[in-house]
Amino acid sequence: MSELSDSTYHSLIAGENVPGTRGLFRATDPSTGQKTGPEFSLLSKGQLEAAAMAAGEAFPAYRALTPEQRSSFLRTAAEKIETSGEQIIATAMSETGLPRPRLQGELGRTVNQLRLFAKVVLEGDHYGARIEHPLPDRKPLPRPDIRQLKLPLGPVGVFGASNFPLAFSVAGGDTASALAAGCPVVFKAHNAHPGTSQLVGKALIAAVAEHNLPSGVFSLIYGPGQDVGQALVKDPRIKAIGFTGSRSGGLAILATANARPEPIPVYAEMSSVNPVFVFDSAAKSAQELAQGFITSLNGSAGQLCTAPGLLFLAEGEVGDSFVKEVSNQLAEATGVTMLTPSICSARVDGEKKLADIPGVHPVGYGTAGSTENAPAPAVYFTDVKTFIGTPELSEEIFGAVCLIVRYQHNDQLKAAVHSLEGQLTATLHLDTEVTEDLGAAQDLLPHLEQKAGRILVNGWPTGVDVGEAIVHGGPFPATSDGRSTSVGTLAIDRFLRPVAYQNLPERLLPEALKEANPWLLARRMNGENQPAPERRGA
């Protein structure tokens, strides 16, 4: 059941419904395989231009907002989404098969994220304001007055992910950080949850209207990725791209962006197997550890960018007992409905390919779920030599499939780490009171730092906490640009660039750099960090 009425819905370009000329489509309820909800029209490539143009036109006014204005807009956006929360969740349930508690949590995360960025914007550290006063007597040359500020890049194209219909979708992290930075957003909805996208898009558009912002600040478009998506990346008004999805999708966008007359930054979060390193001092708590592992693996049907797809375990009795425990507990686990039939079939094919590789053997399986598209979770094992010699074994299978790699000594472990590509996460499990394992972990850590964006100890990588210190990123191919994060407040930096102002009179200086500091920013002043003055009413 969809919560949207039975009419046809369209792309929302600069506040207007724009019927697409590329045909109609409907969402699929993955638990039944049946079409669900109303019809949506797809844009043709040529229709995309209007959204990019509106974003370009909105940019000068939107970037000129004061921190208070932009912050207040983000808070309104959060409120509008919350107000439609029940309708959004019901629609998302029918379009994604995700259970209500998961979607409730995701809605909370989405609005909290917008509010967190509202706080970041108000505080204004992201402006990176630096001031160097003139030194007329400096030898051999006087120093001019030079001031530095970070400015938004321009309109950003964002592609919604399949697996988080809220937190990595219409008003998700990429949109929130781009809007916070001062960049209008043209958002290409994922076709797996068009109704959810429509509802969240309307909430954003209502916030744009309530703040009397130019309507081009936000547009939502439906269209085929290879066509309208590519046109979005190519449009000269678009100055950066945010994307969460498959490696092939991300690489296609990256290639297009690099081939533009003016190449633009692409922040594509793509592919990660999230290695977990279980030392014997942890493996001996087999029951508890196996429980945490299977929960992390099978939650959301393993359709999380940070799902543990690879687990390293020493050979020997302790490890054997842990593997046995995994096998036993896995037999009790039930498959969960996957997001779309095509994601499910890619996962099933991926598992088949894995199982057929010589030297790979099953640890055990769960049971398939009772709905459509709910394959049984599965764990396999292999030895470290086979792993290192078979690059396909480190490829991501998007779903609840994990490979356990058994090794004999720590040098093999290090060699295996070196053979890995870049990862979103790496996780260590050990009893830190056991000197041998602590030493091994200390030894491994610098290698993991070169491979991953986040390192965990005695936890599980799924469940990304949105805050100031989180990194959801990592070296290629975890992302296309390992210098940033797509979750957390640091994400605002992705959409900024520095500009210096030399000898500008006070009247021509941007507010953030005026001598009187009207925006009450913390600034770097003549080589010293200067704290923010007390904010009015704070």
Added chain:
Amino acid sequence: MSELSDSTYHSLIAGENVPGTRGLFRATDPSTGQKTGPEFSLLSKGQLEAAAMAAGEAFPAYRALTPEQRSSFLRTAAEKIETSGEQIIATAMSETGLPRPRLQGELGRTVNQLRLFAKVVLEGDHYGARIEHPLPDRKPLPRPDIRQLKLPLGPVGVFGASNFPLAFSVAGGDTASALAAGCPVVFKAHNAHPGTSQLVGKALIAAVAEHNLPSGVFSLIYGPGQDVGQALVKDPRIKAIGFTGSRSGGLAILATANARPEPIPVYAEMSSVNPVFVFDSAAKSAQELAQGFITSLNGSAGQLCTAPGLLFLAEGEVGDSFVKEVSNQLAEATGVTMLTPSICSARVDGEKKLADIPGVHPVGYGTAGSTENAPAPAVYFTDVKTFIGTPELSEEIFGAVCLIVRYQHNDQLKAAVHSLEGQLTATLHLDTEVTEDLGAAQDLLPHLEQKAGRILVNGWPTGVDVGEAIVHGGPFPATSDGRSTSVGTLAIDRFLRPVAYQNLPERLLPEALKEANPWLLARRMNGENQPAPERRGA
């Protein structure tokens, strides 16, 4: 006369002289066109690997240095260069034709730059340390302990520029910022100043040895760009590239880096015409303004990335008088020896091409210099319509050639700005007490902010002050990555990426994130900026 003895010199790979198997070459004294100084051997492509490998091996130990250690190494490097200063300057004079005062200034800038980064490293703000303590009672989920730190990317390949044999060469800004970030450097010398490179390279190597650092922290290589340079960009151990040079050279590097199995960031500073906007309120001080203009244009033979290649001026009597003054003063100006015969011939060809474009007319010429390769400075003019209709008119001519564009009203000016590509600088000249011009400048400023990395008022763009607030960068094609600067302390950020640490016990945490703050860093702590504790002995 070169200050190097008459033997043959070689690439310096990880502290060792490595004779190249690709043949020998010598520098050319551009003032005579004659070969000068000793012979240097060129590396073959296959020989490059040893340098990249040594850099990769040096990386773990080098990145693990404390701020004190790395800072002290940078200060030693500055001292070693200063100690060889006289020999370096004499050699650079014979290889580049640049006059002694300019090279003395550049040497000062180079060592000051290293010392400035030593201060940055010691202060440690670039670590971007953020700490969020756990919130076990947070609803709906507890918050784990999450900490964030910026880590160096890995070994960096740097390409020396022709036009700054010291400040953008062996120990220039790219090398200094990469070393400051914790990245070993493989430096490809510009073949126009091999002896200068050898001397500065030896100074860096002496500093590496004095601090007992792994010898792979710095290598200097001689080789053909298309061959050894490309091999450097392709080497899997190299994780980022710094480059200052031509647009074609930068784009070739960018394409290679993007085509790697693991693409890497490229910071190429390439091409800029540095538009200057002269309003009538400034143009009427014709004599003084023309003097500043011609000094900026003809200094270093116009071979500065920030040389004013384009000047916008309203039509009318005030502008006409300024143009006449430029013409008169230019007649008194003498051409300066250019850096190499090939740079000179490209500049002469560029001017010919410009002069042949219909609608372009000469304002005037200086006199050719008395040496070889010292063409007469030249200024041309055209009207704004021709300018907008002829994209070639905004292409950089690397040398003392400027095009004055006359316009009738401010809308034409804005249209001309929109037609420009990205620039390193944009300069406004006006009397800010004249309301009309102030308004026009205010109106133009947001457009310039979208086009340039640095905006100046009533100054000249040449002469980039190295400090905390400078930006030497800008949108494509001024650079390949407008999100950064290649001059000033912010340049360190180019070579860093964030990593998050979740629930790490104190003993496994990096020093920068340990609870006790042993490195005395300013840190972001639970959403508040925490100033640095007083440093010992500071």
